[in-house]
Amino acid sequence: MTTTAQAERPAVRKSPPGAARGPRRRTGRIHRVGLPYLLLLPALLLELLVHLVPMVIGIVMSFKELTQFYIRDWGAAPWSALDNYKVSVDFDAPVGEALLHSFLVTVAFTLLSVGLCWLTGTAAAVFMQDTFRGRGLLRALFLVPYALPVYAAVITWVFMFQHDNGLVNHVLHDQLGLTDKPSFWLIGDNSFVALLTVSVWKGWPFAFLIVMAGLQNIPRELYEAAALDGAGVWQQIRRITLPSLRPVNQVLVLVLFLWTFNDFNTPFVLFGRTAPEAADLISVHIYQASFVTWNFGTGSAMSVLLLLFLLLVTGGHLVLTSRGRRSAS
Amino acid sequence: MRSIRAAAAGAVTLSLALAATACGGGSATGGGSNDSPKTLTYWASNQGASIEVDKKVLQPELDKFEKQTGIKVKLEVVPWSDLLNRILTATTSGQGPDVLNIGNTWSASLQATGALLPWDAKNFGKIGGRDRFVDSALGSTGAEGEDPAAVPLYSMSYALYYNKKMFADAGISKPPATWDELVADGKKLSKDGKWALGMEGSNPSENIHHAFVFAKQHGADFFTADGKPDFTSDGTVAAVKQYVDLMAEDKVIAPGNAEYAQNQSVSDFAKGKTAMLLWQSASANLASQGMSEDDYGIAPVPVQSGAPGTGKQVNSMVAGINLAVFKNTDNTDGATKFVKFMTSDAEQKILNKAYSTIPPVKSAQSDAAFATPATTVLKDTLANSAVALPQVADESQFETAVGTAIKGLFADAAAGRPVTTGSVKAALEKAQQQMPAA
Numbered sequence: 001m002t003t004t005a006q007a008e009r010p011a012v013r014k015s016p017p018g019a020a021r022g023p024r025r026r027t028g029r030i031h032r033v034g035l036p037y038l039l040l041l042p043a044l045l046l047e048l049l050v051h052l053v054p055m056v057i058g059i060v061m062s063f064k065e066l067t068q069f070y071i072r073d074w075g076a077a078p079w080s081a082l083d084n085y086k087v088s089v090d091f092d093a094p095v096g097e098a099l100l101h102s103f104l105v106t107v108a109f110t111l112l113s114v115g116l117c118w119l120t121g122t123a124a125a126v127f128m129q130d131t132f133r134g135r136g137l138l139r140a141l142f143l144v145p146y147a148l149p150v151y152a153a154v155i156t157w158v159f160m161f162q163h164d165n166g167l168v169n170h171v172l173h174d175q176l177g178l179t180d181k182p183s184f185w186l187i188g189d190n191s192f193v194a195l196l197t198v199s200v201w202k203g204w205p206f207a208f209l210i211v212m213a214g215l216q217n218i219p220r221e222l223y224e225a226a227a228l229d230g231a232g233v234w235q236q237i238r239r240i241t242l243p244s245l246r247p248v249n250q251v252l253v254l255v256l257f258l259w260t261f262n263d264f265n266t267p268f269v270l271f272g273r274t275a276p277e278a279a280d281l282i283s284v285h286i287y288q289a290s291f292v293t294w295n296f297g298t299g300s301a302m303s304v305l306l307l308l309f310l311l312l313v314t315g316g317h318l319v320l321t322s323r324g325r326r327s328a329s
Numbered sequence: 330m331r332s333i334r335a336a337a338a339g340a341v342t343l344s345l346a347l348a349a350t351a352c353g354g355g356s357a358t359g360g361g362s363n364d365s366p367k368t369l370t371y372w373a374s375n376q377g378a379s380i381e382v383d384k385k386v387l388q389p390e391l392d393k394f395e396k397q398t399g400i401k402v403k404l405e406v407v408p409w410s411d412l413l414n415r416i417l418t419a420t421t422s423g424q425g426p427d428v429l430n431i432g433n434t435w436s437a438s439l440q441a442t443g444a445l446l447p448w449d450a451k452n453f454g455k456i457g458g459r460d461r462f463v464d465s466a467l468g469s470t471g472a473e474g475e476d477p478a479a480v481p482l483y484s485m486s487y488a489l490y491y492n493k494k495m496f497a498d499a500g501i502s503k504p505p506a507t508w509d510e511l512v513a514d515g516k517k518l519s520k521d522g523k524w525a526l527g528m529e530g531s532n533p534s535e536n537i538h539h540a541f542v543f544a545k546q547h548g549a550d551f552f553t554a555d556g557k558p559d560f561t562s563d564g565t566v567a568a569v570k571q572y573v574d575l576m577a578e579d580k581v582i583a584p585g586n587a588e589y590a591q592n593q594s595v596s597d598f599a600k601g602k603t604a605m606l607l608w609q610s611a612s613a614n615l616a617s618q619g620m621s622e623d624d625y626g627i628a629p630v631p632v633q634s635g636a637p638g639t640g641k642q643v644n645s646m647v648a649g650i651n652l653a654v655f656k657n658t659d660n661t662d663g664a665t666k667f668v669k670f671m672t673s674d675a676e677q678k679i680l681n682k683a684y685s686t687i688p689p690v691k692s693a694q695s696d697a698a699f700a701t702p703a704t705t706v707l708k709d710t711l712a713n714s715a716v717a718l719p720q721v722a723d724e725s726q727f728e729t730a731v732g733t734a735i736k737g738l739f740a741d742a743a744a745g746r747p748v749t750t751g752s753v754k755a756a757l758e759k760a761q762q763q764m765p766a767a
């Protein structure tokens with residue numbers, strides 16, 4: 001995203017050739033300068049309507065005491081100043097403590113999930129770089145989890161994770177005998193593992209797709225030259241593939257991070273309205289705080305805090321990566 | 330040049346249109362009107378085995394209503410998992426149905442939003458008067474001392490469903506009347522991969538219904554008389570522990586039930602995997618799963634000792650569906666007429682028969698269809714030993730907080746971790762802290 005912005009900047013500065021002086025010419029200039037903005041206006045308004053207005057309303061809501069008594073007429077809800085935020089970040093009290101716990105679970109989950117997605121996706125893409133019989137078929141097969149509708153895919157996992165008749169317990173317990181007794185995957189502590197499994201299964205094909213596209217841009221000559229110089233496969237990957245993939249990886253990791261951190265569908269379909277504590281992701285937690293307990297003010301405050309955190313991470317990421325790029329060039 | 334001017338004009342027009350729609354989104358939050366007297370929208374809850382079944386049951390009746398009054402009713406059957414959210418969204422946006430079904434335990438919570446038409450004496454007069462309805466059903470239509478937010482439509486109560494053949498095979502002659510008997514019978518029944526009792530450990534509402542009744546039997550309540558949450562009294566802790574102990578200590582419930590939330594326990598019972606089931610009006614559901622009515626018996630839910638009654642002898646919540654009118658409907662008269670139609674004797678008989686529920690309308694109960702052994706148990710329970718869940722504004726939050734706490738306790742029990750008085754109390758303490766401070 002930054003690259004396009006930087007690329008466009010010089011174009012804007014360019015002044016129209018033959019800038020005019022007289023009054024007649026000036027109106028002409030206003031026309032010429034004004035027209036692009038006029039044509040941009042619908043897009044701008046749509047952007048406002050679709051993006052900014054709901055966000056602003058959400059932020060306004062976070063300063064109100066918007067409970068079931070007021071949802072019918074938002075205007076009547078009393079202003080609560082920073083009360084919703086105070087409740088959310090008071091980590092000694094139950095609500096704040098639960099939010100912090102949920103936040104930490106989400107961070108751990110996101111780091112693991114993004115790491116595993118990236119590792120699996122990159123490994124698969126590197127292995128699939130050479131042509132061999134059935135490569136197209138395998139590529140298509142790998143993309144299936146990404147192409148499936150989320151609900152259908154995750155509900156299948158729910159069936160597989162079931163305690164009594166699930167496939168996972170059948171294989172792990174009945175056939176391999178790895179566990180003493182069938183485990184619970186959808187309740188209790190194992191739910192974290194279940195959630196991570198589904199998330200990685202669902203997310204790695206995207207990493208695979210992007211890295212595969214990135215690999216196409218690395219000139220073959222580099223590998224040939226390296227091979228002539230006696231570099232092994234591992235060295236080729238370390239010295240050529242990974243450095244060349246750097247720009248791709250930077251965007252990929254950021255996007256995966258944001259998606260995973262905000263993922264609502266996977267935990268909601270897996271666990272329903274009330275997630276087990278070990279897998280209490282923040283998006284579901286906020287949903288529960290607002291919809292299940294009907295306190296939309298606190299829910300909004302938590303959402304705003306989440307937004308701030310993600311802005312911070314994204315901003316930090318952009319600063320770091322752009323600095324790295326500048327020093328490299 | 331002309332094309333540029335056209336583009337500019339187009340851009341301006343589009344912008345104006347967008348601005349206009351953005352400003353015009355608001356809706357009236359005031360009272361109702363009679364602006365569109367010929368149509369109604371009706372959200373029905375999912376009562377039958379599937380949404381299709383419901384449509385088949387309801388559509389002929391709606392056609393009848395159209396023939397009588399000329400009002401066309403648009404039907405939408407909303408699944409349980411979506412219903413409360415849909416109602417909340419409709420409340421917030423003001424864009425809702427005219428008439429809707431609500432779970433009767435939500436009455437007080439939804440009443441607090443002010444979105445539903447209050448049933449004062451005048452409105453009740455339009456549908457034949459308050460006296461037509463059974464008292465226990467009216468007790469679950471809103472906070473005490475306020476005009477009801479809805480009128481009862483279908484009534485249900487919990488009962489003990491038991492598999493006759495499995496009981497006979499285990500040499501048990503009659504269904505258990507007390508929890509001690511249930512546990513003793515359960516130990517005989519739980520063997521060879523079969524289990525005595527089924528339940529839905531991951532369904533917060535189901536957990537609440539049972540915990541509430543157990544609490545009553547221990548002489549305790551989850552709310553104080555003035556509506557404050559009180560989850561950690563000795564009685565409530567003992568009640569929740571006794572409930573979870575059916576799995577943890579007594580081992581008459583299969584550990585796998587801890588993750589049930591989609592009525593799997595009904596399927597297990599229909600397939601003969603479990604011998605007993607505590608459920609509300611399960612007959613229609615069991616029939617649709619291929620279990621013949623001759624294969625199972627229905628008995629009152631057990632009590633601690635003695636026979637079901639009031640006070641500590643309570644053995645069910647008042648379960649049921651209420652019919653409510655959205656306050657900002659644009660067809661108030663039509664909506665009232667529709668409520669009158671749905672609560673008329675004739676319709677009450679037809680609908681409650683179809684759903685194997687009990688009519689909350691006294692004069693409809695006399696029909697022979699509601700005098701079978703099965704419905705008699707439900708009817709007697711409703712009349713004598715059922716109590717409405719707390720009618721307080723925070724009821725939905727209570728269901729979530731305590732229901733989730735019990736789900737966690739069942740997860741512990743299933744994993745073989747000990748469930749002690751201490752751990753139960755800690756879980757309930759945490760649930761209470763999550764409740765709104767007010």
